[in-house]
Amino acid sequence: MTTTTLDIPAPDFTAPLPPRDGDRVIQFRQALREAMSEEMRRDHRVFLLGEEVAHYHGAYKISEGMLEEFGDKRIIDTPISESGFAGLGIGAAMYGLRPIVEFMSWSFSLVAADQILNNAPKMLYMSGGQWGCPIVFRGNDGAGGQLGPTHSWCVEGLFANVPGLKMVIPSNPYDAKGLLKAAIRDPDPVFFLENERLLADRAHVPEQEYYIPFGTAARLREGDACTLVSFGRPVHFCLEACDELAADGIDCDLLDMRTIRPLDIDSIIQSLAKTNRIVVVDQSWPFSSIASEVVTQVCEKGFDHLDHPPVRVNTEDVPTPYAANLEAAYLPNPGRIVSAVKETLR
């Protein structure tokens, strides 16, 4: 029956998370692989499909070794047909399986827009709760690799507009594992956005199983001068900026949102109550961006805390340039974040 897609017990999110510090240092891509493999061993309904994911081990080698472990019925090379495998995944999810669909790049997901935006997030709603769509769409998101205007999409601003989907944008290997495992166990469609520039990043990732609940920001720096909000790759720019500012005696409160939908606005407002200033850093275009949404909610819910208008640091409002120098100028960077924070303190 159709309801089998909804009877999956949620992970135990009350279990304490393992320490972030340790010496089991692996790459971001390995953390993703570990999350998928653990869930596939636990649940035979989970399978991975996408372009090149099996024999080639994925364009970015995220699924290395998975074909060998799970076989070609569960690690599936597909034709070059994004709408095709996205829709096929949705059908399989409706039927009770737990597909993970890899887009080589989220830029390529645009040709599957109807499937991922007009079908997956609405299926449960349209069927009166009967057809769940427990599917994970994941892949590379964001500029930085000199891939030019059409292959450097940050889809979060565009896609997060749609109700019914969840969106995860991890910034580090530890979170990547815990969030992807939670995504695979989630009963709703989850858009999981990885950044190619981060895939080789190394950090301690616990060997044990753990699940990071959606809608909980991580505080990466403590301070009372200004609240810094970010997610994904620009979190690293924020960390650099924080170090630079700290050298000047300016301590920022840095929140890594980790998930965009749901958005942990409460943590932002709590931090704002302490700092009275906020800078939002977002690697997508400014218009209708996640940063715009955060600023709007800050104005709605925390206006009285503000001693300075909220400031956004986005990319420039132009298509992603191809040339390395132009691309660097287009993206948020630590220098611009430092300037933005200082502006709020004037």
Added chain:
Amino acid sequence: MPRRTVYEAKVEFVQILDEDGGFDEKLGKDLISDEQVVALYEHMVTCRELDEIAFKLQRSGRMGTFPQNKGQEAAAIGTAHALIKGTDWLVPCYRENAALFMHGLPMHYILLHWMGDERGNEIPPGVNITPLCIPIGTHMLHAAGIAYASKLRNEGRVVATFFGDGATSEGDFHEAMNFASVFQAPIVFLCQNNQWAISVPRESQTASETFAQKAIAYGMPGTQVDGNDLFGVYKVVKEAVDRARDGGGPSLIEAVTYRLGDHTTADDARRYRDQAELDAWLAKDPLIRLRKYLETNDLWDDQMQTELDEKAKVIVREVVKTAEGIESPATEDLFNYTFANLPDGIITQRDTLRTASIGQNPAQIGLRTQRQNA
């Protein structure tokens, strides 16, 4: 030899009961029992009655929009008869009501849906049908996915999916066909070539001689059948279903038929198609043809027809009563099912809408009063 033929293909056309009532004994012998043919004819007449009444309901303001099915009943019924109810899956678009009813969907669900109530898509438990699909062709991929998932589970189920001639121009059609074939999924693609995609004629939809031949490129069998011939449709679909169930993979069937009505009640086909064309197809109506067959074989007479017409009216009257008797959805249904577990923000929106805010209460903006407990 510098040039040689590397592939040759042929596409068969199948017809068992022709428009004059002529019957191909060789192909049609013992295909469907007399008792079954009578039952299927009765269902066909009842579905036609529902179709005509739905049109009238719309014209009298009791229904939003309705896509009439008339003329295409044989394709729907012949297909559904080849499926195992409760086991096989039916993935519809929106012009095969007769098949949905045979596969277990209560008739009032269809009226409820087109009256503008999402609950018409809440398929009852145990009925293997997916919600109606209005965007053209997107459901064919879901059908391939369901078939593939079922294959992975070794369930021995078959999926049948309906779509029109226009849908074959969508990328999703080609992607679904390709996936189904590469993965050897147990699925039957049933193209109802009714000659018109709203106002676009079949000639403008494809330069191919047939729709059935599109199967060849994907490495699956493609067959063209007279879609107004119940026996022909049943035969080719049954062969395809059996092949799929035995692990033989997918098939494409083009049922050549005609949309006797408008695209929907929002359309007026007289503006773009000739009366002569319509008249020619009215003579090929599957109901007329099947009745001729029954009468030729002494299975039917005028008295039975009169009784059936009356019975169909009674059934449809009850169905309309049931559909119209269902209360409007509760206001909170606007928010329910957005997520499996409603987040706080949506719960707040829901509670606010229900309790306060002038202008946001449906009763205040002229919509029908909601349930008291909403």
